[in-house]
Structures are given as C-alpha cells and as structure tokens.
Amino acid sequence: MSAPGTALRGVLFDMDGTLTDTxxxxxxxxxxxxxxxxxxxxxxxxxxxxxxxxxxxxxxxxxxxxxxxxxxxxxxxxxxxxxxxxRRGLPWKPGARELLTAVRAAGLRTALVTATHRPLVEIALCTLGVENFDVTVAGDEVVCNKPDPEPYRRAMQLLDLTPAECLAIEDSPSGSRSAATAGLLVLVVPSEMPVPPAENLVFADTLVGLDVDDLRRILAEGRPAEQFDSV
The missing domain is CATH 1.10.150 (DNA polymerase; domain 1)
Known part of the structure; x- marks a missing residue:
C-alpha cells in the first residue's frame, strides 16, 4: 500500500464497468x-x-x-x-467522463488498462478519446491477463511510474485483484457484482462528485477497505 504523504502522479483506469457502462x-x-x-x-x-x-x-x-x-x-x-x-457508441458510467477530464486537466499521467482486446479498445477510444490516455494496455497485449498483475505492471512501466505514485480505479473482483497484486492502491466502484474487501482496496459507491483532490487524499492517506466515504 502507498505510504502516507505520497504524491499522486498517475491514475490507471479500467474500462468496462468503470469508465464505460459496457x-x-x-x-x-x-x-x-x-x-x-x-x-x-x-x-x-x-x-x-x-x-x-x-x-x-x-x-x-x-x-x-x-x-x-x-x-x-x-x-x-x-x-x-x-x-x-x-460502433453505435458507448455509454459512460456516471461521473466517469467528468473525473477523467479533471485528471487530465490536473496534468496527471493516465493509463487505460483493460482485459478487452485491442480491436475493440480502438473502437471504445472513439468514445473515450485517445488523447485522454498516455498509454493503453489491452488484454491481448499481455501474456497473462487480469486477474494477473501483468496488465497493471505493464502500464506503470510504460508510464515510468511506481505503484506508490499511482491510483487504480476498478469495478470487478478480477480487475481489483490484478491492480492490488501489482502493488497499487485501488479505488473500487462495484458495478455488476460485489467486490470483497481486501488489502489495498478502497470503496466508493459512485464516481459522481469525485475530484482530483479526493484521489490525492485517497492515495496519501492509504486508507484500508470501506473507509472512503466522501462521495
């Protein structure tokens, strides 16, 4: 888990169920x-x-x-x-577009880390905006996909950032385990199914109203599961 006082430099976003209601x-x-x-x-x-x-x-x-x-x-x-x-367009999850826009405006590094394969990711980026991500890691670009930590480790390598400098945002048990095992603190907003509390997981009900200062505080305080309640 990130040490108290660590400065946030990167946010790693899952796609399906986190940014998009896909x-x-x-x-x-x-x-x-x-x-x-x-x-x-x-x-x-x-x-x-x-x-x-x-x-x-x-x-x-x-x-x-x-x-x-x-x-x-x-x-x-x-x-x-x-x-x-x-191809008909992807619906955003509530609050996701606003948070992504705020993260970019704050000058933080961003990654899209998804189990979905590259051809579908390219279509999704027409909605999400390719310019909103410094790097993207698709499911067919790693040897071991989620829940293995490889996708998130690969994203951090491409961003040239350490786990202590990043926060992951996920919605599923598989993705949350992938990010946490990679050493990341994970903000979990459960979507289709519940995610059991575990080390390095912080929970919120929605991304609506969440801002960059909230993300910085989550990383800096490194609070354990189920203790983030500002949204």
Whole structure:
C-alpha cells in the first residue's frame, strides 16, 4: 500500500464497468453468441465472466452450453457481435467522463488498462478519446491477463511510474485483484457484482462528485477497505 504523504502522479483506469457502462453491452453479444449454439447463459455464469479475458469468458460459455466448438470460432463470433454494438457508441458510467477530464486537466499521467482486446479498445477510444490516455494496455497485449498483475505492471512501466505514485480505479473482483497484486492502491466502484474487501482496496459507491483532490487524499492517506466515504 502507498505510504502516507505520497504524491499522486498517475491514475490507471479500467474500462468496462468503470469508465464505460459496457458490461450490459457484452451481455447482449454474449447472449447472441449463446443463442447461435442453441442455449442461454445463466446469471451465475454471466457474473463469473465479469472482468475476465476473452478466452476465460469463452471457456465459461462453452462449459455452460456444453459445446465443444473451436474457441477461436467463438471468439470471432463474439468479437463481431460486440464490434457492431460498440460502433453505435458507448455509454459512460456516471461521473466517469467528468473525473477523467479533471485528471487530465490536473496534468496527471493516465493509463487505460483493460482485459478487452485491442480491436475493440480502438473502437471504445472513439468514445473515450485517445488523447485522454498516455498509454493503453489491452488484454491481448499481455501474456497473462487480469486477474494477473501483468496488465497493471505493464502500464506503470510504460508510464515510468511506481505503484506508490499511482491510483487504480476498478469495478470487478478480477480487475481489483490484478491492480492490488501489482502493488497499487485501488479505488473500487462495484458495478455488476460485489467486490470483497481486501488489502489495498478502497470503496466508493459512485464516481459522481469525485475530484482530483479526493484521489490525492485517497492515495496519501492509504486508507484500508470501506473507509472512503466522501462521495
């Protein structure tokens, strides 16, 4: 966890469920893919998919439906369905655009760290603004995706920052574990499913009303889980 008094220099943002309200869009494309195989996805399985990479999601989908299809074929089908949906524009999570704008205006370094693969990230950046991020790390650009810490470690390496200088913002258990294991303090705003309290996690109900001074205070004080209550 960051030492008290550490100055904030970088903010590392998750995408799906954190900046963008895209988990429900993924649900649509997953349901379309499941329907192709003649089945449906249970609520429990869909929740298990939140924050996971493409291949883990496909494994869960195949297991749920009892199919033995080539994962690459399912990935292609799922990506095509999601691409069509993403091209219509992505809805922001409440408060996310305002916070991202404030972080950039304050001169802080930013990274987008997502389990989503690069082709879909490029479409998402049409909404998020490529200029809003100094670096982006996509799920197909690392050897081990979330919940492994590699994506966040890679982002910090590209930013030339240490964990003590950064704050991660996440929404899922998988992403929160990835960031925390990379040594980051993590502001968690749960979206589709609850995130259990753990070391290096600080919780808020929403990004609405959150500003850069709040982020600086969270990092400087390094408070444990469930103690951030200013929003």
């Amino acid at each position: 988990e429900r869009l993924w649900t649509i494309s997953l349901e379309e893919t499941a329907a192709h195989y003649g089945g449906t996805i249970s609520t429990a399985t869909r929740e298990a998919m939140v924050g996971q990479d493409m291949w883990t999601t496909i494994d869960l989908l195949h297991a749920e439906l009892g199919v033995t299809a080539d994962p690459a074929d399912t990935a292609r089908m799922l990506t095509e369905a999601t691409t069509a949906i993403f």
